[in-house]
Amino acid sequence: MVDTVKEGEWVLLYYNEKKSYVVRVERGRVFHTTHGSIDLAKLIGLPYGSFVETNVGEKLVVTRTRFVDRLEGLQRTTQVIYPKDLGYILLEAGVGPGSTVVEAGTGTGFLAATLAWYVRPSGRVYTYEVRRDFYEIALKNFESLGVLPYITPKNKDIQEGIEEDNVDAVILDLPTPWKVTEDAASKLVNGGVLVVFVPTTTQVERTLLSLKKTGLKMVEVTEIMARKYQPVPGEFRPHSIGVTHTGYVISARKL
Amino acid sequence: MVDTVKEGEWVLLYYNEKKSYVVRVERGRVFHTTHGSIDLAKLIGLPYGSFVETNVGEKLVVTRTRFVDRLEGLQRTTQVIYPKDLGYILLEAGVGPGSTVVEAGTGTGFLAATLAWYVRPSGRVYTYEVRRDFYEIALKNFESLGVLPYITPKNKDIQEGIEEDNVDAVILDLPTPWKVTEDAASKLVNGGVLVVFVPTTTQVERTLLSLKKTGLKMVEVTEIMARKYQPVPGEFRPHSIGVTHTGYVISARKL
């Protein structure tokens, strides 16, 4: 039984080891690559693994996507979180199928979408975004990823109060998380986890100070660094230039 | 409504920021800490968040566990994988609720158990372990974690052939993964991911060489480093001594 591309699915179009594209298959849309353009409707019904030809005759392999691939295809409004941090936050927050999670700010939606994908099918993610324009784009991103059924997006300022209670985790990716830590702590179940992600050590210090007032314990600060290597046997080595910092992950527990 | 400890649940017993314990609540078992011992049956029925007293009068807070906490309470037979690597592998392999995954070698079972916890409720993990003694301890670990319903543990050598087909991911944490990469590649669905985790660069090079024969593409090698910080406002800094290496994560895709 051959599996074929359906409308609304995400596909990865592979050209070579240096260049591939991720796009959602929609009728009536033409996708432009540096190797020519493709009418996306042409993909529908193609078996996965087959070639598609651009208008200039270049061939790309039509491939199934992983969840993280699809994130690459989204419209971005804010700095996004990288897989190295997403994976660590997921485990550190104890979030998995069935979890109830509060998250803010939504931003582009990478973090909320990833959480939603992992709390499926019985969990739920409540995500707060104060800016209307970000909220609307995130909504579209959640829809196109198919995770909207597991998310409650809110166009609200989380600093005005978390409306959920007894949540398994609160995850904050905000410029001023210390304004929310006390409220967040009060909304966690026993054993629940507050996770804060911030780029500067100054923010870490202010967050740590604020945690003292919350009664949360088992405070940890971790920095996840991912080093990419040149995957060439006989010339194996890290890349010369790369990402050297994203942020610090602070976690604390309700006892 | 107060939530209380039930038999078979895992609890975290918190003493202070330096010392806490993770244990599964079983009748007839006495748990020994450096602050005295606790008859675990005493915990049953206690509200989460309450104190329990040891036989020498020390108090510990009875707290709900995250999944990664429970891993800490397992009996170990082999070197285990750390959360920093588990989280990254999860996202890199594209594994989530509903995924079908093959994994080897089982070892202590950290990786298989984590994968199982994340493919719940509709996915499945097939894990291979050639050593009978490791297999049996892993089986007990899966049972005590409650993830056995999502795992098919096999006391078999994966080098003799992967028995599953059309799997979403194959994850290898073996000394000689290059003996399995070709078979693994043939059992992946389109877009499926092979992930290999090895500690030495020599193993990375041999694995990269073997990948050339598989036709897998989009090869990446990543090293995830987690740096722990001293969570003290006014004295914020990384710890002086810590883990400096676990392993390299190699991934490749079936097109």
Add this chain to the structure above:
Amino acid sequence: MVDTVKEGEWVLLYYNEKKSYVVRVERGRVFHTTHGSIDLAKLIGLPYGSFVETNVGEKLVVTRTRFVDRLEGLQRTTQVIYPKDLGYILLEAGVGPGSTVVEAGTGTGFLAATLAWYVRPSGRVYTYEVRRDFYEIALKNFESLGVLPYITPKNKDIQEGIEEDNVDAVILDLPTPWKVTEDAASKLVNGGVLVVFVPTTTQVERTLLSLKKTGLKMVEVTEIMARKYQPVPGEFRPHSIGVTHTGYVISARKL
């Protein structure tokens, strides 16, 4: 012409790849190793590269030392600076043969001694140490390393004023460097460098703030991380556990 061991020289006594010792050759001293003891007088006149036998018949190779080896043989009073940081500070401070440098606090003397070794024969290092006991041990350390001719050790608090002027570099390894930065800046020649080494990000921030008042420019903060690898062909990999942090190097220039 064979070179032989002379009294007062430092030697490295090599037992195997895991164990070697560094000691200064002094008459009347017996050196104790885990492989037996050696009357150091016995070493005098031995050709370098020959074996010496301990009182229990174990053999060690008598080897010439590098400067950094000798540091290992010193009596320590304080946390010392590692070669990875010493080397970077040396180049960053622009210190070499002929330089004039002010340093504080002396502590064990690793930094002052290294600077002295590198400003030879025509440069000079002025080092301040407020504690009498540290000062006295450092003095002995400088003597035994043979660098005292290039050092002016002072049992003074550098916070009460730097007595030198027109110096090429001021290097501060102090808990509160921000109390000295303004004075330090005023004592530098044009193009001179202030280098501060501190372990916490909190100290970095206070130092950076203090630098604004000094008029120093080209401010940089760098962290030097050294990762040690297992030097085994066929099993090449970083060590699992190691040093994960020493300190941050801040530098600024007088224009």
Add this chain to the structure above:
Amino acid sequence: MVDTVKEGEWVLLYYNEKKSYVVRVERGRVFHTTHGSIDLAKLIGLPYGSFVETNVGEKLVVTRTRFVDRLEGLQRTTQVIYPKDLGYILLEAGVGPGSTVVEAGTGTGFLAATLAWYVRPSGRVYTYEVRRDFYEIALKNFESLGVLPYITPKNKDIQEGIEEDNVDAVILDLPTPWKVTEDAASKLVNGGVLVVFVPTTTQVERTLLSLKKTGLKMVEVTEIMARKYQPVPGEFRPHSIGVTHTGYVISARKL
């Protein structure tokens, strides 16, 4: 007494925290910056610390240089070594005033020049470069840095034999150092150090294998990573993007 700029000296021309230039003061040369051009003859006689104006009226501060600044002003032919590695190699090789060192390949000359600057005034650096064009540019670089009196540059292939003997250190920055390690080992004094700098783990492994034949001991492999931080109080953090790899430093000792 005011110190003034002399012909042949290197100066740093500071525009702001983002932009400065390093140039050697030569009559008859016009130096072009993005802020206008400067007739370098105009600098001669100016007091250090004063302003110079470009032809479009922009002002730059005329500042004394550190040794590492001058390296930035050289003509480059090959990948160069960074200060983080230079400083570590210097200490690890035990090189300082008075040392005798053999180095190859010369390349642009950063390493040889730095070694030369540090062995002054009584030491010597012998540097081998097989390519005539590189050799000639390196020669000019050594002259302009003023270190030529301490260097013997050779337009020879070091693989054909090291012509010096009883040297304190041999430092190899070559694609195939394993072809030279045996010869290098035979030319070291007792306690002398062989240092090899290579970018790939494959080269590290081949070098480690070759060291077994040399009888050298105390083998170490170290990677020096420098992380640059944004020097802003209130927003202290590492830069997002930066250098993630240069090379591995292998060292071994003659006993």
